[in-house]
Amino acid sequence: MLDSGSGHARSGTVLLQTIGLTKRYGSFLANDAIDIAIRPQEIHALLGENGAGKSTLVKTIYGLIQPSEGEMLWQGEKMVLAGPHDARARGIGMVFQHFSLFDNLTVAENVALGLDGKESFKAMSARLEQVSQQYGLPLDPKREVWQLSVGERQRIEIVRVLMQNPKFLILDEPTAVLTPQEADQLFVVLERLKSEGRAILYISHKLDEVKRLCDTATILRGGKKISTCLPREETAASLARMMVGTEIKQVKAVAHRQTTVPRLVVNDLSLAPDEPHGVHLKNISLELKGGEILGIAGVAGNGQDEFFAALSGERLSRDPGTIVIDGHAAGHLSITARRKLGAAFVPEERLGHGTAPRMRLSENALLTGHAASGMVHNGFINTAATLATVDRATESFDVRKAKRDPEAASLSGGNLQKFIVGREILRNPVVLVVSQPTWGVDAGAAAVIRQALLDLAAAGAAILVTSQDLDELADIADRIAVMFHGRLSEPLMTADADRETLGLLMGGSALTPKDVPDAVGA
Amino acid sequence: MQLVLEKRAERSTVIALISPLIAIGLTIVTMSILFVIIGKNPIAALNVYFITPLTDAYSLQELAVKAAPLVMIAIGLSLCYLANVWNIGAEGQFLVGAVAGSWLAVKTHGTDAGAWVLPAMLLLGAIAGALYALIPAICKVRFGASEILVSLMLVYVADLLLDYLVRGPWRDPAGFNFPTTAEFDPVATVPLLLEGGRLHLGTVIALVIVVAxxxxxxxxIKGFEIRVVGAAPRAARFGGFSSNQLVLLTFAISGALAGLAGIIEVAGPVGHLQPGISPGYGFTAIIVAFLGRLNPVGILIAGLFLALTFIGGEQAQIAMKIPLDITKVFQGILLFYVLACDSLILYRIRLIMPQRKAADGAA
Incomplete structure (x- = not known):
């Protein structure tokens, strides 16, 4: 623990301090009384899993979110921010994970759009060139953004912030989109900014990076601050443990589920991304028997979305044999054909992917049910059948809604998720691929959904669950594999998959023999 | 004080129904101002535009005749727009359909060809319209070209093709060098519903298309596919629907309907092929489609309303010497207001008072 900051050789003057900063959304605490202190000439890591509250905290510091309780001190004085412009005026800059650049404008034009426009375009361009050279972030102001690589685009964002000469920089997962080489270059720049006396808040979940770069680290979990520590004195394993939680929940004793024939087989699946920021899937193989639940852990953006699309048939594979559903080669089959083989899919995004938000539940039942149930006769929709599915899902999964057949968007997250899972389970699938089954749903709905998955497996279906919630996977999965950079690790039996091991795999640290714990907590 | 558009939790069904009426109201106010500016009495002008055409049987029939092509084209366009595909070139598909059907009428002119001629002409018109509409659709699916630009530019190609044909190869030898084909034979003419009236078979076909x-x-399920691809493309892909196939299908249907409308217009009210057979039906139908909320019944009503502006415009020119182009101005303003009012379905307007800011500053 390091709360006084006495471990630093630098002066004790605190640049930014938050005291009991709390952000409440309804009954949900996104940030729960967070105290954090950042000093000049410090690179301070903010570590945590998705949903730990990192984004909420930095958005509050940048003035995008008003805190519900608590206060912020800037150079010892109380700070209330009316918006990001207020933060920028004080010298707080932020580089977002998602770039906001206009592809068809030049570098200089993009930068000009973010500034106040008090200096002439020519003077601004000259300053842009000077700043970019000074910090070793080479940029040609006249080039149009669409011609630039992702790394170069990020440079624009960084230079744009540096041109405002900030005292304090927030970087949100800056290396998420960079190659290792580009990341190394970025670290040199960050070291330099630090040596100039600026403070940096560095959001990441990559443990090696944090150990290498950061002076201090604050770890968040479930909206609470877990600890502030010196990452160089910690091991990747100890950081991972703090990040994902030390207390190991009692894993639900797996009943003697009968595992049967392989229902879902993936053979050496490799798939290039179809989007610039996509992840390349590399040599993924797995075998999943009936009655079994396989969990896939991993930090978001490591290929889970791409893997889901490949399994569902939203993206096709050239080689039919890469995906085998219930004994049928299916790599080349459309999602409708795969559904006809008995597969069902629940994507991560409820609105816009799993359902059409502005359509009724009965129409959304039709969305996935049209292929393989009695909802369509000779091209005509059997409205009674679609409504019956809504009623059955409502009854079996306790979907609460204002009327019999409302628009999908009007349901709460938990109720809509229950409907979506119910819609698929009611089709009695032999294979269910489900992504983030309880992401952002209330505890009651989460319990219903997890129980439904366990029941379906008990009935003989093979279930593949992708989740970032390790507690969830520990509760329901028989085996857990980790996805990192498009590769899938060997599955571990859930009992052997302690958090440390999983955390290391998720952070991309290769397992060395001494890291493998010989004693397992469960 | 600040005006803010705030997203509604659910779409407002009330606004969805009254938004076209608000748009019409605002258009009439704007038009009145315009009439005053050009020195006309707005009450009298509006009366000629909207009331007079409804007062005699002949005008009422004319209304249906003018509405028929608008409704037919707008129905096709509404399928495209529901699927989030933008066919702007219905005018061109209308002309090509007219040309293709007229080809048969010209070829069989003066022969003793039987009653098969008219059905064959209608079929030709629909097929030609569909094929012409498939050009932008294929360019979009295959090469990623903007269907908006390609379909729009093909309007001018069709216009010039028609112009060439009636001034050149298809010109009526006995027509005193006017750019027109010969009057079509009776077997190549759309029959009237009542002898001596204006209503013809095309108005019935338009009604059948509305019901279909x-x-x-x-x-x-096809209709569902069209709606879901437009409303939530990613969910549609998850549902197993291919948006590319739907681009081709909706373009083909809308082209066929526009082509059919074209040949019915030529073989019906006009009676021969000549330049200027359309007062801009293909473009006005875009307004009809949106004013009708992309709903078949709504389109029927909207089609009748915009037909009124054509007839009213003609009468205003005769009675009050108001330029005919005012009709186009009217239609343009109407589309503008329809689209503007539509944002109120998903958003509400809110006034934000400055106190909040002051309170923040004091906190």
Whole structure:
């Protein structure tokens, strides 16, 4: 623990301090009384899993979110921010994970759009060139953004912030989109900014990076601050443990589920991304028997979305044999054909992917049910059948809604998720691929959904669950594999998959023999 | 004080129904101001535009005749727009359909060809319209070209093709060098419903198309596919629907309907092929489609309303010497207001008072 900051050789003057900063959304605490202190000439890591509250905290510091309780001190004085412009005026800059650049404008034009426009375009361009050279972030102001690589685009964002000469920089997962080489270059720049006396808040979940770069680290979990520590004195394993939680929940004793024939087989699946920021899937193989639940852990953006699309048939594979559903080669089959083989899919995004938000539940039942149930006769929709599915899902999964057949968007997250899972389970699938089954749903709905998955497996279906919630996977999965950079690790039996091991795999640290714990907590 | 558009939790069905009426109201106010500016009495002008055409049987029939092509084209366009595909070139598909059907009428002119001629002409018109509409659709699917630009530019190609044909190869030898084909034979003419009236078979066909579209959209899986691809493309892909196939299908249907409308217009009210057979039906139908909320019944009503502006515009020119172009201004303003009012379905307007800011500053 390091709360006084006495471990630093630098002066004790605190640049930014938050005291009991709390952000409440309804009954949900996104940030729960967070105290954090950042000093000049410090690179301070903010570590945590998705949903730990990192984004909420930095958005509050940048003035995008008003805190519900608590206060912020800037150079010892109380700070209330009316918006990001207020933060920028004080010298707080932020580089977002998602770039906001206009592809068809030049570098200089993009930068000009973010500034106040008090200096002439020519003077601004000259300053842009000077700043970019000074910090070793080479940029040609006249080039149009669409011609630039992702790394170069990020440079624009960084230079744009540096041109405002900030005292304090927030970087949100800056290396998420960079190659290792580009990341190394970025670290040199960050070291330099630090040596100039600026403070940096560095959001990441990559443990090696944090150990290498950061002076201090604050770890968040479930909206609470877990600890502030010196990452160089910690091991990747100890950081991972703090990040994902030390207390190991009692894993639900797996009943003697009968595992049967392989229902879902993936053979050496490799798939290039179809989007610039996509992840390349590399040599993924797995075998999943009936009655079994396989969990896939991993930090978001490591290929889970791409893997889901490949399994569902939203993206096709050239080689039919890469995906085998219930004994049928299916790599080349459309999602409708795969559904006809008995597969069902629940994507991560409820609105816009799993359902059409502005359509009724009965129409959304039709969305996935049209292929393989009695909802369509000779091209005509059997409205009674679609409504019956809504009623059955409502009854079996306790979907609460204002009327019999409302628009999908009007349901709460938990109720809509229950409907979506119910819609698929009611089709009695032999294979269910489900992504983030309880992401952002209330505890009651989460319990219903997890129980439904366990029941379906008990009935003989093979279930593949992708989740970032390790507690969830520990509760329901028989085996857990980790996805990192498009590769899938060997599955571990859930009992052997302690958090440390999983955390290391998720952070991309290769397992060395001494890291493998010989004693397992469960 | 600040005006803010705030997203509604659910779409407002009330606004969805009254938004076209608000748009019409605002258009009439704007037009009145315009009439005053050009020195005309707005009450009298509006009376000629909207009331007079409704007062005699002849004008009422004329209204239906003018509405028929608008409704037919707008139904096709509504399928495209529901699927989030932008066919702006219905005017060109209308002209190509007219040309293709007229080809048969010209070829069989003066022969003793039987009653098969008219059905064959209608079929030709629909097929030609569909094929012409498939050009932008294929360019979009295959090469990623903007269907908006390609379909729009093909309007001018069709216009010039028609112009060339009636001034050149198809010109009526006995027509005193006017750019027109010969009057079509009776077997190549759309029959009137009542002798001496204006209503013809085309108005019935338009009604049948309205009913068919209502069934397609409301009852069939294809109609569902069209709606879901437009409303939530990613969910549609998850549902197993291919948006590329739908681009081709909706373009083909809308082209066929526009082509059919074209040949019916030529073989019906006009009676021969000549330049200027369309007062801009293909473009006005875009307004009809949106004013009718992309709903078949709504389109029927909207088609009648915009037909009124054509007839009213003609009468205003005769009675009050108001330029005919005012009709186009009217239609443009109407589309503008329809689209503007539509944002109120998903958003509400809110006034934000400055106190909040002051309170923040004091906190």
């Amino acid at each position: 579209a209502a069934v397609l959209l409301g009852r069939t």
